[in-house]
Amino acid sequence: MKKVMSLVLALVLVALASAVVADEGKVLNIWCWNDEFQSRFNDYYPGVAEIAADKSTTTLKNGVVVNWVINPNADNNYQNKLDEQLDKQFDGQLADDEKIDIFLIEADYALKYVADEASLDVRADIGLADADLADQYDYTQKIASADGVLKGVTWQATPGLFAYRRSIAKDVLGTDDPAAVQEALSDWDKFNAVAEQAAAKGYKMLSGYDDSYRTFSNNVSAPWVTGDTATVDANIMKWVEQTKDFTDKGYNNKTSLWSAEWAADQSAEGKVFGFFYSTWGINFTLVGNAGEAGFGDWAVCYGPQPYYWGGTWICAANGTDNVETIKDVMLALSADKDILKKITLDTQDYTNSISGMSEIANDPEFGSDFLGGQNHVALFLEAAQKIDMSNISAYDQGCNEKFQQAFKNYFDGNATIDEAKAAFETAIKEQYPVITTVVWPE
Amino acid sequence: MHSMTAMRKKKKGSSISYAKYGYYFIAPFFITFILFQLIPLASTVYYSFFSYFRDGRKWIGPTFAGLANYQYLFSTDLPRYLGNTLILWLIGFIPQILISLLLAAWFTDYRLHLRGQAFFKTVIYMPNLIMASAFSMLFYTLFADSGPVNGVLRLVGLTQEGAPIRFFASILGTRGLIGLMNFLMWFGNTTILLMAAMMGVEASLFEAAEIDGCTPTQIFFKITLPLIRPLLIYVLITSMIGGLQMFDVPQILTRGSGDPMRSAMTMIMYLNSHMFSRNYGRAGAVSTVLFLICGILCVVVMRSLDTDRKEAKKK
Numbered sequence: 001m002k003k004v005m006s007l008v009l010a011l012v013l014v015a016l017a018s019a020v021v022a023d024e025g026k027v028l029n030i031w032c033w034n035d036e037f038q039s040r041f042n043d044y045y046p047g048v049a050e051i052a053a054d055k056s057t058t059t060l061k062n063g064v065v066v067n068w069v070i071n072p073n074a075d076n077n078y079q080n081k082l083d084e085q086l087d088k089q090f091d092g093q094l095a096d097d098e099k100i101d102i103f104l105i106e107a108d109y110a111l112k113y114v115a116d117e118a119s120l121d122v123r124a125d126i127g128l129a130d131a132d133l134a135d136q137y138d139y140t141q142k143i144a145s146a147d148g149v150l151k152g153v154t155w156q157a158t159p160g161l162f163a164y165r166r167s168i169a170k171d172v173l174g175t176d177d178p179a180a181v182q183e184a185l186s187d188w189d190k191f192n193a194v195a196e197q198a199a200a201k202g203y204k205m206l207s208g209y210d211d212s213y214r215t216f217s218n219n220v221s222a223p224w225v226t227g228d229t230a231t232v233d234a235n236i237m238k239w240v241e242q243t244k245d246f247t248d249k250g251y252n253n254k255t256s257l258w259s260a261e262w263a264a265d266q267s268a269e270g271k272v273f274g275f276f277y278s279t280w281g282i283n284f285t286l287v288g289n290a291g292e293a294g295f296g297d298w299a300v301c302y303g304p305q306p307y308y309w310g311g312t313w314i315c316a317a318n319g320t321d322n323v324e325t326i327k328d329v330m331l332a333l334s335a336d337k338d339i340l341k342k343i344t345l346d347t348q349d350y351t352n353s354i355s356g357m358s359e360i361a362n363d364p365e366f367g368s369d370f371l372g373g374q375n376h377v378a379l380f381l382e383a384a385q386k387i388d389m390s391n392i393s394a395y396d397q398g399c400n401e402k403f404q405q406a407f408k409n410y411f412d413g414n415a416t417i418d419e420a421k422a423a424f425e426t427a428i429k430e431q432y433p434v435i436t437t438v439v440w441p442e
Numbered sequence: 443m444h445s446m447t448a449m450r451k452k453k454k455g456s457s458i459s460y461a462k463y464g465y466y467f468i469a470p471f472f473i474t475f476i477l478f479q480l481i482p483l484a485s486t487v488y489y490s491f492f493s494y495f496r497d498g499r500k501w502i503g504p505t506f507a508g509l510a511n512y513q514y515l516f517s518t519d520l521p522r523y524l525g526n527t528l529i530l531w532l533i534g535f536i537p538q539i540l541i542s543l544l545l546a547a548w549f550t551d552y553r554l555h556l557r558g559q560a561f562f563k564t565v566i567y568m569p570n571l572i573m574a575s576a577f578s579m580l581f582y583t584l585f586a587d588s589g590p591v592n593g594v595l596r597l598v599g600l601t602q603e604g605a606p607i608r609f610f611a612s613i614l615g616t617r618g619l620i621g622l623m624n625f626l627m628w629f630g631n632t633t634i635l636l637m638a639a640m641m642g643v644e645a646s647l648f649e650a651a652e653i654d655g656c657t658p659t660q661i662f663f664k665i666t667l668p669l670i671r672p673l674l675i676y677v678l679i680t681s682m683i684g685g686l687q688m689f690d691v692p693q694i695l696t697r698g699s700g701d702p703m704r705s706a707m708t709m710i711m712y713l714n715s716h717m718f719s720r721n722y723g724r725a726g727a728v729s730t731v732l733f734l735i736c737g738i739l740c741v742v743v744m745r746s747l748d749t750d751r752k753e754a755k756k757k
Contacts, residue, residue: 075698076719118499254611260583409703412611414611415702423704430715431718432719433497433719433721433724434497
């Protein structure tokens with residue numbers, strides 16, 4: 001009897017399982033540029049049943065197999081590959097299981113995909129309700145919306161802070177208390193004054209040319225590109241002025257973002273006062289670069305100007321045959337307060353749940369060992385409210401990259417400021433043929 | 443006699459033509475050539491007359507633009523990158539040909555009779571076996587601001603702590619390193635080619651010259667060099683065509699930027715940046731110009747080889 005029972009049960013299970021899969025595609029193709037989302041997905045999505053040894057696929061409990069397609073981001077590579085595949089998808093050249101189901105995008109070019117038919121409406125097509133989305137940061141929805149239609153959701157919010165070395169702050173300012181350090185760095189004039197003090201003691205204020213870039217480029221008065229004209233904001237020219245000044249006076253170490261020297265400046269041997277970093281930068285990049293020896297020697301403060309940096313959005317691709325699974329993934333990884341809180345508690349990443357983050361921010365027990373027990377979530381909570389997304393454009397990635405690249409020549413002394421401007425104009429017109437005019441501030 | 447011609451005629455008429463089998467055998471090559479080379483080539487040239495690019499997810503064009511792409515290229519950046527390519531090639535080629543000639547002369551000199559030749563030939567050829575991109579990565583790491591080269595310079599007291607030589611921030615450093623890499627990668631190959639040419643020279647000529655009292659320098663300039671001229675021209679032209687297509691070494695060393703101030707931006711890197719921004723019109727125009735230059739160089743090499751053959755016949 002038992003045998004019969006278990007057989008019947010097994011049959012029912014099989015029937016159920018196949019019923020779930022029957023009206024959905026068996027393969028969920030997810031396109032992304034690094035393993036950040038992959039690890040969040042594998043670790044925190046409750047529907048995960050099994051992960052392949054080489055991590056190339058993840059099998060879900062409903063039988064769907066997630067296929068990870070990872071293409072590096074630099075030089076437009078990810079976008080070009082994604083565009084090609086989407087073109088094929090819309091031309092009907094792909095079988096159902098080859099079609100992209102989910103693709104990820106970054107803030108710097110989000111509009112390109114959000115304003116396009118490539119992405120599906122999160123509410124109307126996927127079926128997320130307003131109530132599901134209510135606890136998310138409004139700015140994260142603004143970035144992923146075009147004409148009021150929400151096209152993508154994210155598990156993180158990415159306000160930026162200034163992370164500094166406690167030991168160096170003590171030596172230079174006589175204190176490492178975040179409130180006191182913030183007081184000393186609260187505007188750019190004070191920041192520059194501290195840079196001078198630090199240099200006198202043999203330290204560098206910043207590591208390289210690009211470190212403070214985002215704090216300037218996020219506080220602009222108009223979008224980078226409108227129509228066929230790129231407009232360089234006066235605030236970005238302030239970055240040029242400051243960076244040239246820092247370089248000539250020896251306040252920085254002349255490194256470039258992501259270079260080996262830049263990473264080394266964050267290690268225990270580094271002599272750099274601090275780094276501008278947003279949420280993921282602290283738990284993902286800085287912790288890795290600082291190493292064991294850095295634990296307890298870092299702290300965060302707001303810095304001279306509020307800014308945000310980065311962030312990854314989940315979009316459902318037009319043509320997907322896995323709407324139900326996508327809905328479940330989006331709900332779990334962008335709207336489930338418990339999961340999001342757990343991510344923050346485990347990884348110190350800052351997640352997209354206002355109420356969840358407030359709870360952690362007000363929890364006296366919570367603190368980061370890396371930051372010497374400081375509750376950084378409290379600072380992020382404050383900084384996240386100041387994020388202003390009104391001036392993003394679809395061309396930000398190229399504009400930011402080419403601008404930094406062109407002015408590196410000026411900082412290195414290989415070009416005059418006018419030559420660097422001309423170099424930027426050449427590069428940006430090359431990258432975006434649609435841009436024909438570049439306007440500089442008076 | 444009459445009957446024989448008739449017979450011959452008959453035989454000719456009834457003979458089976460085997461020529462068609464020849465065509466069958468070469469057909470696969472021509473079919474792949476047409477499909478994968480000629481058609482893409484034609485469409486590249488075709489699109490070079492159009493304005494055709496991507497703006498975000500949208501395609502703009504193709505709209506006919508006449509010679510606008512060419513006009514743009516020649517009035518702005520193309521001559522500069524052509525110049526860069528030439529300079530980068532020369533920086534590598536001049537030491538390469540000089541060292542290779544010297545090494546080849548030493549290796550083939552029967553009086554010197556160098557020992558361990560096989561070992562040296564293997565060693566000097568080695569850099570060519572490494573993938574150019576890997577070689578470039580290696581140099582990027584070696585000569586980085588905090589790399590081993592700067593570490594050694596500081597240890598021996600040539601630079602100060604905290605003030606490394608920033609090779610990639612100077613035009614001389616960047617171009618010099620690219621030249622050095624190209625030299626290292628190719629001098630072994632050239633040496634072996636030149637050795638083959640020198641060993642082809644009649645040994646009795648050297649002996650006769652020596653008996654007549656020639657110095658080794660005279661032998662080299664009056665006998666060796668003139669006799670290996672065809673191969674020298676071959677080396678020059680193939681190296682020039684290779685130089686025109688220079689891409690991976692500077693691309694990786696400068697992270698695709700060609701900086702400082704694009705002084706290391708080659709023609710192919712420029713083409714690549716248009717391809718990456720999906721600007722098919724302008725990329726097509728750059729390709730067409732490159733194709734024409736390579737074509738002209740090929741004609742030159744064919745001509746020069748031809749005249750050599752004719753001269754040889756006259757003698």
